[in-house]
Amino acid sequence: MAKRAVVTGAFSNTGAAVARELLRRGYEVHTLTRRSPRADLAQVSRAPLLFAREHLQRELDGANLFVNTYWVRFAAHGCSFDRAVDNIRLLVDAAKTAGVRRLVHVSVSNAASDSNLGYYRGKAEAEQCVKRSGLSHAIVCPTLVVGPADVLTNNICWLLRRFPVFLVPRGGRYRVQPVTLADNARIIADCAEAAVDQQVDAAGPETFTFREYLRLLARVIGVRRLLLPSPDGVAMAATALVSLFLGDTVLAREELGGLEQELLVSAKPPLGTESVSAWLAQNGAALGRHYVNDTALHAKAGGAVF
Numbered sequence: 598m599a600k601r602a603v604v605t606g607a608f609s610n611t612g613a614a615v616a617r618e619l620l621r622r623g624y625e626v627h628t629l630t631r632r633s634p635r636a637d638l639a640q641v642s643r644a645p646l647l648f649a650r651e652h653l654q655r656e657l658d659g660a661n662l663f664v665n666t667y668w669v670r671f672a673a674h675g676c677s678f679d680r681a682v683d684n685i686r687l688l689v690d691a692a693k694t695a696g697v698r699r700l701v702h703v704s705v706s707n708a709a710s711d712s713n714l715g716y717y718r719g720k721a722e723a724e725q726c727v728k729r730s731g732l733s734h735a736i737v738c739p740t741l742v743v744g745p746a747d748v749l750t751n752n753i754c755w756l757l758r759r760f761p762v763f764l765v766p767r768g769g770r771y772r773v774q775p776v777t778l779a780d781n782a783r784i785i786a787d788c789a790e791a792a793v794d795q796q797v798d799a800a801g802p803e804t805f806t807f808r809e810y811l812r813l814l815a816r817v818i819g820v821r822r823l824l825l826p827s828p829d830g831v832a833m834a835a836t837a838l839v840s841l842f843l844g845d846t847v848l849a850r851e852e853l854g855g856l857e858q859e860l861l862v863s864a865k866p867p868l869g870t871e872s873v874s875a876w877l878a879q880n881g882a883a884l885g886r887h888y889v890n891d892t893a894l895h896a897k898a899g900g901a902v903f
Contacts, residue, residue: 599625600622600623600624600625600661600662601624601625601626601627601659601660601661601662602619602624602625602626602627602660602661602662602663602664602789603626603627603628603629603656603657603660603662603663603664603697604616604619604626604627604628604629604641604663604664604666605628605629605630605646605664605665605666605667605688606628606629606630606632606646606666606667607626607628607630607638607641608628608630608632608633608634608635608638608641608643609630609632609666610742610744610745610746610747610748610778611666611703611739611742611778611781611782612628612630612664612666613635613637613638614744614778614779614781614782615664615666615782615785615786616628616638616641617637617638617782618782618783618785618786619662619664619786619789620638620640620641622786622790624662626638626640626641626642627641627642627643627644627656627660628641628642628643628644629644629645629646629653629656630643630644630645630646631645631646632894644656646667648684648687648688650687650690650691653687653688653691653692653695654691654694654695657691657692657695657697658695658696659695660692660695660697660698661697661698661699662697662698662699662700662701662789663688663692663697663699663700663701664700664701664703664785664789665685665688665689665700665701665702665703666703667681667684667685667688668681668685668703668720668723669681670748670846670849670852670891671716671846671849671851671852672715673846673892678715678716678718678719679719681719681723682719682722682723682726685702685723685726685727686723686726689702689726689727689730689732690730692730692732693730693731693732697732698733699732699733699734699735699789700727700730700732700733700734700735701734701735701736701737701785701788701789702723702724702727702734702735702736702737703737703739703785704720704723704724704736704737704738705717705720705738705739705860706738706739706740706798706799706800706860706861706862706863707738707860707861707862707863708720708721708724708738709721710722710725713854714851714854714855714858714860715851716849716851716852716855717851717855717860724736724796728794733792733794734794735788735789735791735794735795735796735797736795736796736797737781737784737785737788737796737797737798737799738796738797738798738799738863739776739781739798739799739800740773740774740775740776740798740799740800740801740861740862740863741773741774741775741776741861742775742776742777742778742781742799743775743776743777743778743873743876743877744777744778744779744781744876745778745880745883746889747778747889748889748891749852750775750814750877750884751884751885751888751889752847752885752888752889753811753814753885754814754818754881754884754885755885755886755887755888755889756839756847756885757811757814757815757818757820757822757885758818758820758885758886760822761822761823762822762823762825763811763822763823763824763825764825764827764831764832764835765807765808765811765824765825765826765827765832766827766828766829766832766833766853766856766857767826767827767828767829767857768808768826769806769807769808769809769810769811769824769826770806770807770808771806771807771856771857771858771859772804772805772806772807772859772861772862773804773805773806773807773810773856773859773861773862774800774801774803774804774805774861774862774863774867775800775801775803775805775810775861775873776799776800776801776867776869776873777801777869777871777873777876779871780799780801780868780869780870780871781799781869784797784799784868784869785799797865797868798863798864798865798867798868799868799869800862800863800865800867800868800869801867801869801871801872801873802867802869802870802871802872803872803873803874804862807856808824811824812824813874813877814877814881814884816881817877817878817880817881817884818881818882818884818885819881819882829853829857832853833848833850833853836848843888843890844890844892844893845888845890845891845892845893846891846892
């Protein structure tokens with residue numbers, strides 16, 4: 598019997614990696630997206646991502662698997678975290694009505710309903726929508742995903758290439774546990790093919806302080822930079838100036854909060870096996886050559902965020 602998967606955002610970064618992995622495993626892949634088709638994913642059929650119940654049910658009809666990567670990076674483009682949760686609730690309900698057999702929802706590490714960060718509270722609420730659905734499901738919670746054209750790591754490298762000094766909020770002693778894009782996609786696909794309800798973290802085998810991570814990035818792109826500890830307010834003010842020049846949000850305050858609270862670290866044994874430091878060493882020459890303008894991408898896609 599044919600295996601049909603529907604993936605939200607299969608022409609974005611995480612979604613594209615998931616689509617490639619599912620194609621490799623023999624799935625027919627269909628995507629709901631607002632982005633233009635990609636030449637490297639010509640096999641993937643496409644329909645617009647519209648949060649209308651009948652449309653979603655029609656597009657999900659006949660799917661064995663639904664992988665949801667939809668979320669918002671920060672409240673913008675007319676979409677708050679609460680609105681994003683409502684959209685996910687609609688997606689989950691449509692999948693259930695359409696008879697989807699397996700749902701994999703991509704969340705984030707350490708989402709919590711009592712978090713002081715709206716991003717993580719919203720992610721926790723979305724997880725509850727999935728758990729209450731009654732569908733066979735998995736929730737995959739990545740830490741910091743690292744791969745070609747990812748926003749955070751690539752844009753840090755862009756800044757390191759262009760400025761002699763990098764302001765490090767509170768000195769960067771907080772930890773991160775990145776996972777490669779390929780590992781993240783493999784973990785998601787493994788969960789898609791599992792038969793039990795589960796919630797797993799997608800984290801790599803290495804942990805760094807943020808300062809160590811910055812040093813690693815500077816080394817792989819071949820620059821020497823002064824990493825200057827600074828208060829949050831000073832670092833955010835400097836980032837705001839760069840953001841104004843670029844027409845983008847380089848760093849959201851809630852992203853900084855997640856870093857400083859070590860929410861990008863898993864308490865579980867890592868499921869990722871690929872060394873992020875090795876991946877960075879192999880790909881460093883390409884990192885940060887071009888700035889990934891998140892705002893421009895989302896505006897071009899009509900506000901969709903993945």
